Amino acid sequence: MLTLTNVHAGYGAIEVLKSLTLEVGPTEIVALLGANGAGKSTTLLTIAGVVPVRSGAITWQGAPLAGKADAVLRQGICLCPEGRHIFPRLTVLENLISGSFLLPLKRNPAKLEEIFTYFPLLAERRKQLGGTLSGGEQQMLAIGRALMGEPKLLMLDEPSLGLAPQIVAKIFEIIKVINRKGVPILLVEQNAQQALRIAQRGYVIVTGRNQLTGTGAELLASDEVRQAYLGE
Amino acid sequence: MSSGSTLTEILINGVSRGAVYALVALGYTMVYGVLGMINFAHGEVFMIGMFACVYAIGIFSVAWGNHVLLNLGLGLLVAMIFSAGYGYANERIAYRRLRKAHALAPLTSAIGISTFLQYFIFLTVSKQNVGFPRYYSDMLTSNHIHLGGVDITYLQIAILGLTIVIMTGLFYLIHFTRFGIALRATAQDQLMASLVGIPVDRIIAFTFILGSALAAIAGVMVSMYDNVLVFDAGYRVGLKAFTAAILGGIGNIPGAVLGAMILGLTEALTTLGFGSEWNDVSTFAVLMLVLLLRPRGLLGERVADKV
Ligand SMILES: Nc1ncnc2c1ncn2[C@@H]1O[C@H](COP(=O)(O)OP(=O)(O)O)[C@@H](O)[C@H]1O
Ligand SMILES: [Mg+2]
Numbered sequence: 001m002l003t004l005t006n007v008h009a010g011y012g013a014i015e016v017l018k019s020l021t022l023e024v025g026p027t028e029i030v031a032l033l034g035a036n037g038a039g040k041s042t043t044l045l046t047i048a049g050v051v052p053v054r055s056g057a058i059t060w061q062g063a064p065l066a067g068k069a070d071a072v073l074r075q076g077i078c079l080c081p082e083g084r085h086i087f088p089r090l091t092v093l094e095n096l097i098s099g100s101f102l103l104p105l106k107r108n109p110a111k112l113e114e115i116f117t118y119f120p121l122l123a124e125r126r127k128q129l130g131g132t133l134s135g136g137e138q139q140m141l142a143i144g145r146a147l148m149g150e151p152k153l154l155m156l157d158e159p160s161l162g163l164a165p166q167i168v169a170k171i172f173e174i175i176k177v178i179n180r181k182g183v184p185i186l187l188v189e190q191n192a193q194q195a196l197r198i199a200q201r202g203y204v205i206v207t208g209r210n211q212l213t214g215t216g217a218e219l220l221a222s223d224e225v226r227q228a229y230l231g232e
Numbered sequence: 233m234s235s236g237s238t239l240t241e242i243l244i245n246g247v248s249r250g251a252v253y254a255l256v257a258l259g260y261t262m263v264y265g266v267l268g269m270i271n272f273a274h275g276e277v278f279m280i281g282m283f284a285c286v287y288a289i290g291i292f293s294v295a296w297g298n299h300v301l302l303n304l305g306l307g308l309l310v311a312m313i314f315s316a317g318y319g320y321a322n323e324r325i326a327y328r329r330l331r332k333a334h335a336l337a338p339l340t341s342a343i344g345i346s347t348f349l350q351y352f353i354f355l356t357v358s359k360q361n362v363g364f365p366r367y368y369s370d371m372l373t374s375n376h377i378h379l380g381g382v383d384i385t386y387l388q389i390a391i392l393g394l395t396i397v398i399m400t401g402l403f404y405l406i407h408f409t410r411f412g413i414a415l416r417a418t419a420q421d422q423l424m425a426s427l428v429g430i431p432v433d434r435i436i437a438f439t440f441i442l443g444s445a446l447a448a449i450a451g452v453m454v455s456m457y458d459n460v461l462v463f464d465a466g467y468r469v470g471l472k473a474f475t476a477a478i479l480g481g482i483g484n485i486p487g488a489v490l491g492a493m494i495l496g497l498t499e500a501l502t503t504l505g506f507g508s509e510w511n512d513v514s515t516f517a518v519l520m521l522v523l524l525l526r527p528r529g530l531l532g533e534r535v536a537d538k539v
Contacts, residue, residue: 048427073429085424087417097410098417102429105410149428 076152088131250496259443275470281448319444481532
């Protein structure tokens with residue numbers, strides 16, 4: 001279980017998160033929604049240890065989550081950042097291997113096999129350079145790379161960004177499968193409708209503060225969410 | 233001597249010069265590949281290697297006598313350690329804090345360190361005309377093997393052999409190990425590298441250390457060739473190696489080796505045809521010609537290769 005309690009964080013003089021509180025339970029998919037610039041990516045980067053916490057508390061499995069990116073990763077929290085960040089001149093296979101940097105190499109073959117069953121396309125393209133993949137393929141690779149780190153919590157930042165609807169549907173399918181296999185997921189999305197359909201719960205944040213929270217169905221039905229994010 | 237064997241000798245000469253430039257050029261190109269920055273203080277690692285080796289051999293021969301191979305090997309090791317230490321200190325002191333600063337800040341810092349070091353050596357040791365102990369260098373430069381009517385000195389064989397071993401090892405390290413993946417990942421996207429747990433700072437430090445140790449080997453080789461050690465040797469060889477790296481496409485490792493070989497051969501041919509005083513002219517003429525035709529260098533990719 002991950003909890004954030006009144007977390008403040010930001011960049012230099014700018015405070016982006018102004019008292020944010022949220023939690024992700026052990027089997028959940030939790031959606032984090034908000035307008036552009038609300039602080040969704042900053043939230044994930046703060047949990048990942050890239051942006052420092054200024055005040056408030058983050059706990060993971062009952063203990064304070066502290067330290068830099070590698071310390072957080074060692075505790076099983078993996079971030080798939082916005083924009084995918086595929087290593088453009090590493091092959092697909094090397095990109096995947098990079099995801100398991102902190103783990104013993106001998107566990108890789110089994111994990112690769114699992115990832116290739118989710119994304120058979122990656123198996124076909126394993127020798128191709130990451131930078132030459134299409135957007136959808138890169139997103140699959142980004143998720144695959146995160147899975148190589150054997151996450152106990154997976155954070156996905158806008159996995160549907162810029163992708164065609166069928167591809168988005170496919171990726172959301174896989175997200176559900178990964179979750180059913182026991183990995184809790186914190187999902188940041190612009191595509192609120194689709195995110196709330198697969199999420200058990202969701203949070204809406206506005207300029208770094210909590211605005212609304214509820215189950216996926218509640219948020220989908222709420223007038224505020226419908227007006228602000230579903231364009232109705 | 234037939235003209236055929238003269239040409240072969242020139243080729244061997246050019247390739248051994250090229251190998252020396254390549255060992256130095258790798259340091260420029262690897263640091264550029266990882267940080268997108270030219271390490272203008274890199275030439276000095278070469279010079280430090282020279283002096284460290286000579287002083288170490290001096291101490292060893294007093295301590296336990298003139299065992300040629302033992303003392304040369306240990307001298308080389310000491311040179312690599314000193315140069316690597318300097319390269320590491322450089323990264324920690326002059327560059328790490330400036331990584332996010334304006335590009336001119338680390339550049340100025342590098343020129344400062346490099347000038348400081350040159351004149352420090354000039355004022356302390358190099359005024360006395362330090363030479364490589366002849367007993368050691370002669371053993372390598374005056375013994376040859378005959379191959380197809382050509383004389384190849386032991387030193388040339390050592391240079392070529394070491395360079396081939398090092399290049400092969402480096403190629404393997406970078407392309408076939410997890411460490412190599414981490415190195416390339418760091419070069420391509422530092423944020424993502426840290427998100428998969430790659431220790432970015434340590435990878436960068438290691439790049440400096442490795443590049444410096446390779447340049448130290450080149451420094452020891454050249455000091456045996458020339459017998460005289462000078463405080464600005466690093467500047468001169470550094471400039472050539474830097475040119476080689478640009479010629480091959482800065483940031484590209486095989487490119488640095490290719491560029492260095494072309495420069496080495498150009499110099500050897502120039503020396504034969506016009507005399508060595510024309511070397512700099514021909515070197516930079518080749519550089520300009522190549523850059524006119526291929527602005528990114530022979531094997532270069534994009535100029536701004538940083539994400
Ligand atoms: N590296 C940064 N430096 C300074 N400000 C930043 C940085 N990254 C994001 N911001 C600012 O923080 C705010 C929140 O950004 P972000 O967390 O990316 O929002 P979201 O992901 O919800 O669109 C924005 O106003 C943005 O301009
Ligand atoms: Mg964002």
